[in-house]
Amino acid sequence: MxxxxxxxxxxxxxxxxxxxxxxxxxxxxxxxxxxxxxxxxxxxxxxxxxxxxxxGGKRFRPVLVMAAHDAFGGDQxxxxxxxxxxxxxxxxxxxxxxxxxxxxxxxxxxxxxxxxxxxxxxxxxxxxxxxxxxxxxxxxxxxxxxxxxxxxxxxxxxASEAVTHELLDLFDAALHTTAAGELADVRLSMGTHAATLEESLAMAEQKTSAYSFALPLRAGAVLAGAEGGAVERLGRVGRSLGIAFQLFDDLIGVFGDPRRTGKSATSDLRTVKQTPLLTHARSTGEWTRIRTYLGRELTQDELGEVRALLTTSGSREFVDALAAGHQTAARSEIEQLGVSMAALEVVLRRPPALAGSDEVAA
Known part of the structure; x- marks a missing residue:
């Protein structure tokens, strides 16, 4: 199973x-x-x-489809x-x-x-x-x-022909958006210019929100025959959830324990991904030292050193708080729409998947 x-x-x-x-x-x-x-x-x-x-993984995307479908009285x-x-x-x-x-x-x-x-x-x-x-x-x-x-x-x-076409349009739009986000991720990692926080968050939204959150929520509502306004509101919920999820994932990508997350703790640093974590760090006094750890393989000792710098700089706390704010906004909207909070708890809670925790990869 x-x-x-x-x-x-x-x-x-x-x-x-x-x-x-x-x-x-x-x-x-x-x-x-x-x-x-x-x-x-x-x-x-x-x-x-x-x-x-x-x-493996949490399988939350199908759960989001079913939760939205059931919330709007679907029978499909x-x-x-x-x-x-x-x-x-x-x-x-x-x-x-x-x-x-x-x-x-x-x-x-x-x-x-x-x-x-x-x-x-x-x-x-x-x-x-x-x-x-x-x-x-x-x-x-x-x-x-x-x-x-x-x-x-x-x-x-x-599903009916009309609904199937609408679903295919949603999937097509999510594919285009995610492709744009992946391209932006690699382009920004080239380091030809320093990404702004807005650019970094836009990349996170494109890479994660579009297909992992907005798509399944909207698709479930479309299958249930929900009216357009509700489908669009679920798109906004998905945007907030996706940004929060990606921000937490960025933290896990540096502070997580690979033995428990199944995710490398050095890949983002080695590839110099311009995540909000590093974007914020660039504005701090610790950046001169932090940058010496980027773009190369790190030993465990070096990883510990850069983790400490990203913490004392306030960058870890900044990203954590930013993610929590997006989660709060999503929770408020979900409650108004009547989508099952129990079904969505896996994406509404703050993941414990940081150093020494038991969280698994998504």
Missing amino acids: RGTRMLQGDTSAVRGDPAPWDEAIDRMLEAGRARAAANDAQHARLWDALAAATR QQAAAAVGAAVELMHTAFVIHDDLIDGDDVRRGRPNVSGTFRASALGDGASVDQADSLARTAGILAGDLALAASVRAVATCG
Whole structure:
């Protein structure tokens, strides 16, 4: 079992049943692997790695779809599960590509798609350059396959033609926005100019809010037939939740314990991501020392030193407070809309996933 339902009144978690969106993901991946295996065993390996990439995490995106759907009296449970699966598959695609862009071989404490194929190639006697090429190719293709499966899941979800078209428009808009955010992330990491806090927050909104929060909330409401004003309000909720989530994730990306989060604590520093954490730090007296730790691999001692500087500079506290403010705004709006607070608690609470905590990666 990979995930369990989190909605009020649902007893599947007690019974140990898989959540409906997990079942939908399994069906999509099993169908894809069967088509691949009929023609090419190596292609089937790619689907195996893709299936592994979908496992783990909080699975909150399908929960958001179902919570919004149920809040507006929807009766399209099967379609909502399929759309929830589609959002999760889109997330998987972005994660695979993001790891490839960042040069990371580990996700959630285990080798990701690229890491799996790199290790396999090296084990077969390939050179480092050859292994890198295969790893890069596998990451690109697996992400593409996940994205195609996501769109297919929406197109075949069983909703009416008009609703399906509206859902596809939402997914298309989220894809464009997220792509723009990823491009901005890499462009800003070049360091050709110092990002402002506004630019850094806009990047966070584009990379995270659009597809992880605004999309599932709006999609669930559209499936339930909610009126346009409510759908737009959920988009604003998603924006606030997404910014808060990304800000906390930025903190986890530096202060988190990789053994418990499955996320590198040095990648953001090595790639010099212009997150709000570093953007704020640039305005402090500690910046001259902080910058000497950026753009290179760090030892554990060096990581401890830069963590201390980011704390004494006030940057960690600043980002923490900023995230909490966005969470508070989202909570207020959610209460007014009548969306289940219990179902959303996983994204409404402050994550404990900082150094020494037990939080897992999303």
